[in-house]
Amino acid sequence: MSPTSVDFPAPVDFLTVLPAAIVALGALVGLFFDLLVPKATRRTLAVLVAAISLAGAGIVLAQQYGHDVVAFDGAFIQGGFSVAFSEIIVVATLATLGYGVGVGRDDQVAGSTALLLWSASGAMLMAGAANLMTIFLGLELLSLALYCLCAMSPRATARESALKYLILSSMASGVLLYGMALLFGASGSVSLAAIATARPTFMLELGAGLFLIGLAFKLGLVPFHVWMPDVFEGAPLAVTAFMSIVTKAGALAVLCRFAYGALPHDLSNAILVPVWVVAALSMLVGNLGALAQTDMKRLLAYSGIAQVGYIVIAFAGQTSLGVRYAIFYLAAYTFMNLGAFAVVALLARDADAVVGVNRFAGLAYRRPWLAAAMTFFVLGLAGLPPTVGFTGKLLILASSVSAGYAWLAGVLILGTLISIYVYFKIVRAMFARVDDAHVIDEHPAVLLPWVTVAICAVAVFVLGLVPLAPSNVLPLVR
Amino acid sequence: MIVTALVLAPILIGLALYALPKAAAGAGRWIGVVVAALAFIAIAADAGAPDASVPWLARPFVANFHFGFGPISYWIVLLLAAITFSALLVAKLPRANAFAAQMLILQGAMSGVFLAKDLLPFALFWDLMLIPVFLMLLGWGAPARTARSHGTAAWRYLIYNVAGGLALLLATAAFGIVHGTTDVIGTPALPQSVAGEVWGSWIFAGFALAFLIKTPVWPFHTWMPDTYAESPPPVVAAVSAIQSKAGLYGFIVIGVPFLTDQMHAAAPVMIVLGLIALVYGALVALTQNDAKRIVAYSSLSHLGLILVAIFSFNPIALAGAVVYIVAHGLSSASTFLTLGFIEEREETRDLTRLGGLGTKNPRLAGAMLLSALAALGLPGLAGFAGELLILTGVFGAGLWWAALIALVPIVLAAAYMLRLFQSMMNGPAVADLPERRDLSWIEGIALAPLIAGFVLIGINPHPLVGLLANGANVVAHLR
Numbered sequence: 001m002s003p004t005s006v007d008f009p010a011p012v013d014f015l016t017v018l019p020a021a022i023v024a025l026g027a028l029v030g031l032f033f034d035l036l037v038p039k040a041t042r043r044t045l046a047v048l049v050a051a052i053s054l055a056g057a058g059i060v061l062a063q064q065y066g067h068d069v070v071a072f073d074g075a076f077i078q079g080g081f082s083v084a085f086s087e088i089i090v091v092a093t094l095a096t097l098g099y100g101v102g103v104g105r106d107d108q109v110a111g112s113t114a115l116l117l118w119s120a121s122g123a124m125l126m127a128g129a130a131n132l133m134t135i136f137l138g139l140e141l142l143s144l145a146l147y148c149l150c151a152m153s154p155r156a157t158a159r160e161s162a163l164k165y166l167i168l169s170s171m172a173s174g175v176l177l178y179g180m181a182l183l184f185g186a187s188g189s190v191s192l193a194a195i196a197t198a199r200p201t202f203m204l205e206l207g208a209g210l211f212l213i214g215l216a217f218k219l220g221l222v223p224f225h226v227w228m229p230d231v232f233e234g235a236p237l238a239v240t241a242f243m244s245i246v247t248k249a250g251a252l253a254v255l256c257r258f259a260y261g262a263l264p265h266d267l268s269n270a271i272l273v274p275v276w277v278v279a280a281l282s283m284l285v286g287n288l289g290a291l292a293q294t295d296m297k298r299l300l301a302y303s304g305i306a307q308v309g310y311i312v313i314a315f316a317g318q319t320s321l322g323v324r325y326a327i328f329y330l331a332a333y334t335f336m337n338l339g340a341f342a343v344v345a346l347l348a349r350d351a352d353a354v355v356g357v358n359r360f361a362g363l364a365y366r367r368p369w370l371a372a373a374m375t376f377f378v379l380g381l382a383g384l385p386p387t388v389g390f391t392g393k394l395l396i397l398a399s400s401v402s403a404g405y406a407w408l409a410g411v412l413i414l415g416t417l418i419s420i421y422v423y424f425k426i427v428r429a430m431f432a433r434v435d436d437a438h439v440i441d442e443h444p445a446v447l448l449p450w451v452t453v454a455i456c457a458v459a460v461f462v463l464g465l466v467p468l469a470p471s472n473v474l475p476l477v478r
Numbered sequence: 479m480i481v482t483a484l485v486l487a488p489i490l491i492g493l494a495l496y497a498l499p500k501a502a503a504g505a506g507r508w509i510g511v512v513v514a515a516l517a518f519i520a521i522a523a524d525a526g527a528p529d530a531s532v533p534w535l536a537r538p539f540v541a542n543f544h545f546g547f548g549p550i551s552y553w554i555v556l557l558l559a560a561i562t563f564s565a566l567l568v569a570k571l572p573r574a575n576a577f578a579a580q581m582l583i584l585q586g587a588m589s590g591v592f593l594a595k596d597l598l599p600f601a602l603f604w605d606l607m608l609i610p611v612f613l614m615l616l617g618w619g620a621p622a623r624t625a626r627s628h629g630t631a632a633w634r635y636l637i638y639n640v641a642g643g644l645a646l647l648l649a650t651a652a653f654g655i656v657h658g659t660t661d662v663i664g665t666p667a668l669p670q671s672v673a674g675e676v677w678g679s680w681i682f683a684g685f686a687l688a689f690l691i692k693t694p695v696w697p698f699h700t701w702m703p704d705t706y707a708e709s710p711p712p713v714v715a716a717v718s719a720i721q722s723k724a725g726l727y728g729f730i731v732i733g734v735p736f737l738t739d740q741m742h743a744a745a746p747v748m749i750v751l752g753l754i755a756l757v758y759g760a761l762v763a764l765t766q767n768d769a770k771r772i773v774a775y776s777s778l779s780h781l782g783l784i785l786v787a788i789f790s791f792n793p794i795a796l797a798g799a800v801v802y803i804v805a806h807g808l809s810s811a812s813t814f815l816t817l818g819f820i821e822e823r824e825e826t827r828d829l830t831r832l833g834g835l836g837t838k839n840p841r842l843a844g845a846m847l848l849s850a851l852a853a854l855g856l857p858g859l860a861g862f863a864g865e866l867l868i869l870t871g872v873f874g875a876g877l878w879w880a881a882l883i884a885l886v887p888i889v890l891a892a893a894y895m896l897r898l899f900q901s902m903m904n905g906p907a908v909a910d911l912p913e914r915r916d917l918s919w920i921e922g923i924a925l926a927p928l929i930a931g932f933v934l935i936g937i938n939p940h941p942l943v944g945l946l947a948n949g950a951n952v953v954a955h956l957r
Contacts, residue, residue, distance in 0.1 A: 035933065074720065320535070320540055350634070364617075368496060370603050372496070379609070384605050384606070384608075384609065384640070384643075385602040385603070385605050385606045385646075386602065386606060390602060390605065390647075393647070394598070394601075394647060394650075394651055395535075395538070397647065397648055397651040397652075398539065398651040398652075398654060398655055399537045399538060401648075401651055401652045401655050402538055402655045406652070406680070409648055409651070410648070413644045413648050415648075416644055417637075417641050417644055420636065420637060421637070422610070424633075424636060427612075427613075427616075428616060428629055428633070430617050430633070431613050431616045431617055432617075433616075433617065467535060477928055
C-alpha cells in the first residue's frame with residue numbers, strides 16, 4: 001500500500017455518508033430550482049424536491065442496514081445504530097414537511113426547506129459520529145440551521161425565540177467544546193475509542209462532565225431545560241415539531257455512543273450516575289412543568305423533556321437491550337409526538353397561530369375523528385394501551401429492571417403518573433360536554449396534515465404489536 | 479377463535495359504531511344488545527373452546543397474546559356478557575351510538591383482562607378498560623354541581639386506577655425479567671429462582687397495589703363512591719359487577735400460584751384490610767341517604783369479605799370466593815340497574831325524598847326487593863351460598879376471629895339493604911312525586927337474566943365450584 005493512499009479515504013467511506021449527503025444536496029437542488037420556476041409553483045416544488053431527497057436517503061439507509069462500516073479512519077460509523085437513528089430523522093423531517101407545505105412566506109419556502117434539510121443532515125452525521133470532530137460538525141450544522149428556522153415567522157415571539165436559542169445553545173456548544181478540548185488533552189486523541197482506553201485522570205473526568213452538560217442542554221434535560229418551552233412556543237409549528245424529534249435524536253445518538261463506548265471502564269459509573277439522576281429529574285420536572293401549561297406547544301415541550309428522560313434511562317447499565325429499546329421508544333415518541341403536533345396543526349388557523357388546550361374543548365362532538373386521533377396519540381404519550389407508548393414503556397421498564405436500575409423504573413412510573421394529569425387534561429377538554437357558545441369556528445380541513453395524522457396513528461398502533469428494534473447495535477465504538 | 483372474538487369483536491364493532499350516520503341514532507344501542515347477546519350465547523355454548531395464542535415479544539422475555547377460558551374467568555365473562563346485554567337494553571342516554579360504542583369497548587377490554595393467560599396482555603387490557611369508563615364518566619356522568627367540579631369523579635377514577643395500572647405494569651416487567659416469560663396464567667406454578675426470592679416481594683407489592691385499588695379495599699377506596707354515584711346506571715352496573723372483580727381475580731390466578739410465599743407473608747395485613755373494609759363499608763352504608771352510595775359502600779363491604787376468603791388459603795373459602803364474586807356481580811348489577819329505573823322516574827335517589835313507591839309500582843318494588851335480598855345474603859339466593867362457604871372456610875382455616883368479625887357486617891347488610899328498600903318502597907307515598915309507570919317489559923327482560931342467575935346459583939352453586947375443582951391448579955397451591 002503506497003503512503004499516499006493512507007491519506008485519502010476509500011470510496012466506500014463516502015458511501016457511509018451518502019444519505020446525509022443526499023439530504024444536503026437536495027437542499028441545494030431545491031434552492032437552484034427555486035430561481036427558475038414561477039412564483040406560484042415555488043412552494044410545491046421546494047417541498048417536492050425535499051421529499052424526494054429524503055425518500056432517497058431513506059432508501060439508501062435501508063440498504064445500509066446490517067452492514068457495519070467504519071469510515072474515515074474511525075470518524076464515522078454506519079451500522080444498525082446510526083441507520084436506525086437516521087431513519088427516525090428522515091421520517092420526522094418528512095412528517096414536518098407534511099404539516100404546512102413549507103415554513104414561511106412563498107419567497108422563503110425554498111430557503112426554509114433547505115435549512116430544514118441541512119439541519120436533518122447534521123443530525124444524521126451526529127447519528128454516525130464516532131469522534132469529537134464529527135460530533136461537533138454534525139451538532140453545529142444541526143443548530144445553525146435551526147437558529148434561522150426559529151425566526152421564520154412574522155411574530156415577535158419567533159425572533160425572541162430564535163435569539164434565546166442562539167445565545168443559550170451557543171453557550172452550550174462552548175461548554176461542549178471545552179469538554180472536548182479537555183478530553184483531547186487527557187487522551188491525546190479525538191477518537192471516542194481512544195478516549196475509552198485512555199488513562200483515567202481528573203482532566204478526563206472534567207472533560208467528560210462538561211461534554212455531558214453540553215449534551216444535556218441540547219437534549220433539554222433538567223436542570224438545563226429552561227430554554228426549551230420558550231423556544232418551542234415562539235418557533236413556527238412545523239419547526240417546533242421538527243426540533244422536538246430531530247435535535248433530540250441527534251443528541252441522544254451522541255449521548256448513547258459516548259456513554260457506551262467512550263468512557264474508561266473504572267470511570268463510567270462515576271461519570272454516568274449523575275446522568276441517570278438528571279434523567280430521573282427530567283421525568284419528574286418535565287411532567288410537573290407540563291401540568292401548568294395552557295399552550296399546546298409549551299405543553300408538548302415540557303412533555304418532551306420528560307420523554308427524553310424515559311429514553312435516557314434505557315442507557316443505564318449500558319446493556320444492548322437498553323440501546324435497542326431506547327431506539328424503539330424514540331421511534332414510538334416520533335410517531336406519537338408528530339401525530340399530536342399534526343392534530344395541533346389541523347386546529348391552528350395558520351402556521352403561526354397559537355393553539356391553547358382550550359381549543360380542544362368539545363372537539364369530540366365537533367370533529368370526532370380528529371378527537372379520536374388526538375386521544376390515541378395522547379394515550380401513547382401517557383404510555384397507555386393500545387399504543388406503542390405502552391409497549392415502549394414496558395420495554396424500557398424491563399431493560400432498566402434487568403440492568404439493575406429498578407429505582408429508575410420506579411421514577412419512570414411516578415413521572416408517568418404525573419403525566420396522566422397532563423395528557424388527560426386534553427382528553428377531558430375534548431370529551432367533556434361544553435356549551436356551543438364557546439365553540440370556535442373551524443376553518444375548512446386541509447389534507448396534508450391529515451396524511452401525517454393517519455400515518456402516525458397506524459404506526460402508533462402497529463408498532464405496539466410488532467416491536468421492531470434494530471438488533472446489531474453493539475459495539476458502538478471501534 | 480371464539481376466545482379471540484370475545485375480546486376483539488366488541489372493541490371493533492364498538493369503534494365501527496362511531497361511523498354510523500347520525501340518522502341511525504338508535505341503531506347503535508340495538509347493535510350493542512345483539513353483540514352482547516351473541517357473546518353470551520357463544521360463551522354458554524362453547525365452554526370447551528381452545529386457547530388462542532399469537533406471539534408478541536420474544537425478548538427481553540416471552541409474552542404472547544394468549545387468551546382462553548379459565549375455571550373462574552369463564553363465569554365472569556359469561557356474567558359480563560349478560561350485564562352488558564341488560565345494561566344496553568335499558569340505557570336511555572343521549573348520543574346513544576357513542577354510548578353503546580363505549581360500552582362495547584368496555585366489554586371487549588374487560589373480556590381481555592379475564593381471558594388473558596399471559597400477564598402482559600392482562601396488564602394491557604387492565605389499563606385499556608379504564609379509558610371507556612373515564613370517557614363515559616365525562617360524557618354521560620352526573621351533571622356537575624359547580625363548574626369547577628366538572629369531571630371530578632372521572633378524574634379521581636382515572637388517577638387512582640392508572641396508578642394501580644402502572645404498578646401492575648412495572649411488576650409485570652419485573653416478573654417477566656425474573657421468570658423469562660409472562661405466559662403463565664393457568665399453568666403450574668414456576669420454580670422460584672434466586673432472583674425471584676429477592677424480587678418477589680417487590681413484584682408482589684406492585685400486583686397487590688393494583689389489585690387493592692381496583693377492588694377497592696380500604697384505604698384505597700376513595701375513588702369508588704364518587705364513581706359509582708356519578709356514573710350512569712349501565713356503567714356503574716358493569717364497573718361494580720365486573721371491573722371491581724379484576725383485582726380479586728388477580729389475587730386468585732396470579733398471587734396464589736406464582737407469589738405463594740409473598741401471599742402467605744402478606745396474609746395478616748390483607749385479612750385485616752379486608753375486615754376493615756367489611757366493617758367500615760357496612761357502617762358507612764348505614765348512614766348514607768344517597769341510594770347509590772349505600773350500594774357502593776355495601777360493595778366495599780362485600781368485596782372485603784372476598785379478600786378475607788382469598789387470604790385464608792382454604793379451598794372451601796376460595797370456592798366461596800368464586801361463588802360470591804359471581805353472586806355479587808349479579809346482585810350489584812341488578813340493584814344498580816333498578817336504582818337507575820327509580821332515579822329515571824323520580825329524578826332523585828335521595829332516600830329522604832322517596833317513599834311509598836311500592837303501592838304505585840309493585841313490579842318495580844318486587845325487582846328491588848329481590849335485588850336487595852340477594853345483596854344481603856338471603857338463604858336460597860346466590861349471596862348466601864357464597865357467604866356460607868366463605869365463613870365455613872375461614873373458620874376452618876383457624877381464623878375464627880376473622881369469621882366472627884365478618885359475621886357482624888353480614889348482619890348489618892340486612893339492616894342497610896332493608897332500610898334502602900323500605901325508605902323507597904314502603905311507608906306513606908310522598909306527595910310531590912307524580913304518578914309514574916311501573917316496570918316496563920323491556921326493563922323486566924333486562925333484569926330477568928340477572929335475577930334468574932342469582933336464584934339458580936342460590937339453589938345450586940355447584941357448577942361454579944365444579945369447574946374450579948376439575949380444571950384448576952389453584953387449589954393445589956393452597957395448602
